[in-house]
Structures are given as C-alpha cells and as structure tokens.
Amino acid sequence: MRVSVIGGGLVDESTANLAREVGRRLAARDHVVVCGGLGGVMAAACEGASAAGGRSIGILPTTDRSDANDHVDTVIATGLGHARNPLVVMNGDAVIAVDGGSGTLSELGFAGVFDRPIAGLQTHDAPGVEPVETPAEAVDYVESAGQH
Numbered sequence: 001m002r003v004s005v006i007g008g009g010l011v012d013e014s015t016a017n018l019a020r021e022v023g024r025r026l027a028a029r030d031h032v033v034v035c036g037g038l039g040g041v042m043a044a045a046c047e048g049a050s051a052a053g054g055r056s057i058g059i060l061p062t063t064d065r066s067d068a069n070d071h072v073d074t075v076i077a078t079g080l081g082h083a084r085n086p087l088v089v090m091n092g093d094a095v096i097a098v099d100g101g102s103g104t105l106s107e108l109g110f111a112g113v114f115d116r117p118i119a120g121l122q123t124h125d126a127p128g129v130e131p132v133e134t135p136a137e138a139v140d141y142v143e144s145a146g147q148h
Contacts, residue, residue: 002057003142004034004092004116007041007100007123008058008108015099018121019044020051021135022096027054029139034092036084037075039067041098046071059088086110097123117145121137 005028007019022046023033033049036040036056043048046056048072058072063079078084082103086139089095089110097104105124111118112128119138120129132138 001093001146002032002091004089004095004107004111004138005041005045006018006035006088006095006104007045007098008104009036009040009042011040011044011094011099014043015041015055015122019098020048020136021123022098022138023048023054023056024052026096027052027138029143030054032057034037034059034088035072036088037072038101039069041100043069043071045098046073047144049069058093059084080105081107083131089116090114091117092116094118094146096138096142097121097129099123117142 018120019041027143028048033056057074058068059076061081063076065075065123068075097113098121106128119141
C-alpha cells in the first residue's frame with residue numbers, strides 16, 4: 001500500500017522523531033511513503049523509511065528535482081506550488097498527518113474528497129481525521145481502514 005505522510009515543512013525535533021518513526025514503521029510493513037518531498041515531516045518520514053529499507057515518493061511543488069530532501073527515492077517535480085497538494089494525497093491509499101499548518105489542512109480536505117482513511121498525530125481536528133497517539137497506532141489505523 002502507498003501511504004501519504006503529510007505535515008509541517010518546519011518542525012521541532014520531537015515532531016521529526018514522530019515522523020521518522022511513522023516512516024520506519026510503514027517501511028517495515030512494506031508500504032511506500034508518499035509525501036511532498038521537502039523538509040520537516042516529509043524529510044523525516046522519508047528518512048525513517050529509508051533507514052528501514054523502504055521506499056518513498058516525493059511530489060515536489062517546484063520544477064527542480066534537486067529540491068527534494070536527500071531521502072526521497074522517486075522525485076516528481078510538478079511546478080505547481082501548493083496546487084500539487086491533491087497529487088500527494090491522491091497517490092496514497094491512506095494518509096497519516098503529523099503536525100502541520102495550512103498546507104496540511106488543505107491536504108486533509110483533499111483526503112476527504114478522495115475518500116482516503118486519515119490518521120492524525122498531533123494535527124488538525126478535521127472531519128474524517130482519526131486521532132491517534134503513536135506512530136504504531138497511526139500505521140495500524142490506516143492499514144485496517146484501507147482494507148475496507
């Protein structure tokens with residue numbers, strides 16, 4: 001399964017650790033991380049996936065593939081700015097949101113439009129978001145909800 005991991009582009013170390021653990025757990029269960037390809041939660045999730053031998057796809061807002069964080073395996077440059085947000089969500093079978101601001105909120109909206117199951121770790125209280133406390137709970141939730 002592909003899981004879109006969304007969240008803040010600039011985060012503190014505690015939030016980055018959560019995202020790393022999400023990426024690590026997804027990779028350990030043979031899931032592919034899909035993200036926006038830049039820093040913060042995106043880089044941390046890709047780093048965790050890479051450390052566990054997993055794969056990641058980064059869908060960039062820019063036209064330059066070199067803008068991707070160092071842990072993205074497959075880079076897709078769009079040149080669309082924030083208009084690439086629906087592509088990040090659309091290319092996952094489920095979504096895990098970690099932290100995040102307005103961009104993450106827009107992705108949560110698209111996750112609802114595309115009927116993706118959403119686990120939320122310290123993120124927005126939005127329709128369709130299942131609040132979870134740990135990366136393990138987030139992965140368990142998207143796996144179980146994605147099977148329906």
